[in-house]
Amino acid sequence: MSYEVRGTVEEGFEGVREELADFLAGEEHEPGAQLTAYLDGRRVVDLWAGDGTTGDSLTSLYSITKGAAHLVVALLVQEGVLDLDREVAAYWPEFAAEDKGRLTLRELLAHQAGLVGVDGGFSIEELADDRLLAARLAEQKPFWEPGTAYGYHAFVIGALTGEVVRRVTGKSIQELYEERIRAPxxxxxxxxxxxxxxxxxxxxxxxxxxxxxxxxxxANSFAPDSVKAVAFNQNAASPTDIVAFGNTRAVRALGPASSGGVGNARGVAGMYAAAIGALDGKAALLAPETVAEFSRVHAAGPDLVTGSPDHFGLGFEFLADRYPFLGRDAFGHSGATGSLAFADPASGVAYAYTRRRFAFPSGDGESPENGRLAESVLRAAGSR
Incomplete structure (x- = not known):
């Protein structure tokens, strides 16, 4: 296995390369990782390592996908197409079943719907298809009273918000992301x-x-009838193997908006750079007031699924408490392999780190090295 760190860094960011090389030197099994960062719309870090991995390589990014999906939602809210304080059922009448009619779009985006899954779980075909997920979720009784608490809707949040988007615009989140963000x-x-x-x-x-x-x-495994088991589809007849899920062609082809995105660090960092600043001659996608609204914590206290405190803004994860070197309006999302991507408006940094092998601890959360890698990027940016 080769751990030579390849790629480029701008002057002043050499410490980022050294930090990545130092981490990988202690890893016996990492088959590939990528790290890209932008500063004020300029790519300043573009690194990769691992046999067979290049800067162009694509891999399954799991919940980093949620960032792309909810950037679309943020744009629609910013343009007045969607109203955060309108009931979801006003856009999607079938959603009102089982006493869910009072839930607002704001509460849905903050993972407060209580619809982390369905009784009996989903098949892999359903998990790959947001339309199938949405139809089953509309009929489901929530696992807690909507709006009273929050918990990570791991496999389903993109299908729920995506159905709202489809009812209003006639297009899926995937189509709007392609038209308005990826392709341009x-x-x-x-x-x-x-x-x-x-x-x-x-x-x-x-x-x-x-x-x-x-x-x-x-020791940290969870009971099969727990809310966490439902959220990660372990209550299904065939409990989801998260590795096999990312390696399924149907998932990659349909790109479910919670967990099915495929890309590389360059692509994800570029998306966050475009969100907060000028890129390729285009103005920032999001206005500062939109960033402020979507990045702030909307439900305090512990997440009923993950146990993490103050976990979510609107669709994005709240990151400043985990990474104190970030501004309070930093926003982004992690992915199950241990990947992480974010935008930090205070510093002008957009960051993406991807890895092919699941980190320890496994599950849907960033790997520990993100702290040291991201801080090295912010330190170099600050010195500029």
Missing amino acids: YGLDFHLGLPEALEPRWLEVQPLVPTPEQIALLR
């Missing part, structure tokens, strides 16, 4: 990977845990 900027981040790009895709690989990590995983 030429981003290598796809919600629906074309067959022609499959040769550039590299499969996701499972965690290779140590005996100590195996013991911790067993």
Whole structure:
């Protein structure tokens, strides 16, 4: 296995390369990682490592996809197409079943719907198709009273918000993302990977845990009837294998808006750079007031699924408490392999780190090295 860090950094960002190389030197099983950062719309870091991995390689990005989906929603709110304080059922009447009619779009985006899954779970065909997910979720009784608490809607939040978008615009989140964000900027981040790009895709690989990590995983396992089990589709007849999910062609082809995106660090960092600043001669996608609204915490306290405190803004994860070097209006999303991507308006930094193998601890959350890697980018940006 080769851990030579390849790629380029601008003058002043050499420490980022050193930080990535230092981390990878201690990794025995990492088959590929990418790190890209923009500063004020200029790419200043573009690095990769691992046998067979290049800066152009594509991989399954899991919940980083939620950032793309909810950037579309933020644009529609900014333009007045969607109203955060209008009931979801006003856009999508079938959603009102089982006493869900009072839930607002704002509460839905803050993961407060209580619809983390369905009784009996989903098949892989349903998880790949947002329209099928939305139809089943509309009929489902929520797992807590909507609007009273929040919990990570891991596999379904994009289908729920996406159905609202489709009812209003007549187009899916995937179509709007392609038309308004991916294609105009030429981003290598796809919600629906074309067959022609499959040769550039590299499969996701499972965690290779140590005996100590195996013991911790067993100790932290959850009961099959818990809310967490429902959220991660472990209550299905065939519980979801998260590695196999990302490696399923149907998932990549349809690009479910919660978890099916495929791309690389360049594409994701470029998307966040475009969100907060000028890129390729175009103005920032989001106004500062939109960023402020979507990035702030909308539900305080512990997440009923993950246990994380103050976890969400609107669709995006709230990051400043986990990474104190970021501004309070930083916004982004992690992915199950341990990947992370965000925009930090205060510094002008857009960051994306992707990896092919699941990190420890496994699950839908960023890997520990993101702290040191992201801080090295922010430190270099500050010195400029």
